[in-house]
Amino acid sequence: MAPPNTSKNDSKKQKGFTDLCNNFVEACAEMNLDNQDPVSELITQLRSSSENQQGLSDSDMVAIKVVNLLLPAVSVIATKIVSSSTDTQNVKIEKNRSGVRINSYEIDKQNQYSRREILRITGIGETEHEEVFNKFKELCNAMNVNIEKNDIVSCHRIGKEPTAGKPRSIIVRFFSRDLKYKIMSNKTVLKGKLDYKDIFINEDLTMLRLKMLNMVKKHDNVKSVFTRDGKINCFLRNGRKKIIENPDDLFEVGFDSVDYSALGLCDLE
Structure with missing residues (x-):
C-alpha cells in the first residue's frame, strides 16, 4: 500500500x-x-x-x-x-x-x-500752515485750564494727510501728568457748547486697549466706563467696579467668551 x-x-x-x-x-x-x-x-x-x-x-x-x-x-x-x-x-x-x-x-x-503723559484729541478743524498749539490752547481756555508751551513736550497732528471734512487727531505729550488729569477732569465743561460738540479728548490708548474699550462700552452689564493711565475702569449695573488691563479681564465684566482675533490676537482661544 x-x-x-x-x-x-x-x-x-x-x-x-x-x-x-x-x-x-x-x-x-x-x-x-x-x-x-x-x-x-x-x-x-x-x-x-x-x-x-x-x-x-x-x-x-x-x-x-x-x-x-x-x-x-x-x-x-x-x-x-x-x-x-x-x-x-x-x-x-x-x-x-x-x-x-x-x-x-x-x-x-x-x-x-510709554503713553501715560499723552492725550489724543479728535475733531479740531485742520487748516493749512496752522499753529497746532494755539488751537489746543484755545480748547484748554474753553475748559478753564491755563496752559503754556513750557507745559508740554510736544503738540502735533498725527496720521496721513487729512481727507475732506475729517481732520487728523492731535497728540499732546505733557511734562506732568497732573495737567493731563486736570484736562481730563475739566472736559465735561465742554458739554453743551456747540463749538466743541464734535471734539473728543481721550487718553492715547494702544490699539488693543482701544478695541477692548469699545467692546466694554457695548456690554449690557456695563453702566459707565472711563480710562485712567490706560486702565479701563468699568462701573457695572450691579454696583461693582472692575478694571480691565488685558483681554482675560473681560470675563470679570461678564463676557462669556472673548474674540481674540477681533482684538488682533489671532489663534489664542
Whole structure:
C-alpha cells in the first residue's frame, strides 16, 4: 500500500495560510482611515478570508481565533495611546498659547506705559500752515485750564494727510501728568457748547486697549466706563467696579467668551 501523499496536503495548507496572511495585509493597506472602528473592519476581513480559505490545519484555525480575540484588545490599547498622545500635545499647545498671550499682554502694557503723559484729541478743524498749539490752547481756555508751551513736550497732528471734512487727531505729550488729569477732569465743561460738540479728548490708548474699550462700552452689564493711565475702569449695573488691563479681564465684566482675533490676537482661544 502506497504511503499517503502528505507533501501535496502540506503544500495546500501552506498556500492556504499564506493566502490568508496576504489577504489580511492587503486589507490593512486598504483600510478606510475615516472608519471610526478600523479594528472591527479588519476582524471582518480576517473572518471572511478564513471562512473562504481551504486547506487550513486545526492549529492554523486556532491561531486565527486567537488573533480574532486579541484584535479588540489591541484596539483599546491603540485608542489609549492615541488619546494620551493627543492630550499631551493639547497641553503643549495650550502652554504655548498661554506664553504667547502673556507676552502679548506684557508688550501692550509697556506700550501703554510709554503713553501715560499723552492725550489724543479728535475733531479740531485742520487748516493749512496752522499753529497746532494755539488751537489746543484755545480748547484748554474753553475748559478753564491755563496752559503754556513750557507745559508740554510736544503738540502735533498725527496720521496721513487729512481727507475732506475729517481732520487728523492731535497728540499732546505733557511734562506732568497732573495737567493731563486736570484736562481730563475739566472736559465735561465742554458739554453743551456747540463749538466743541464734535471734539473728543481721550487718553492715547494702544490699539488693543482701544478695541477692548469699545467692546466694554457695548456690554449690557456695563453702566459707565472711563480710562485712567490706560486702565479701563468699568462701573457695572450691579454696583461693582472692575478694571480691565488685558483681554482675560473681560470675563470679570461678564463676557462669556472673548474674540481674540477681533482684538488682533489671532489663534489664542
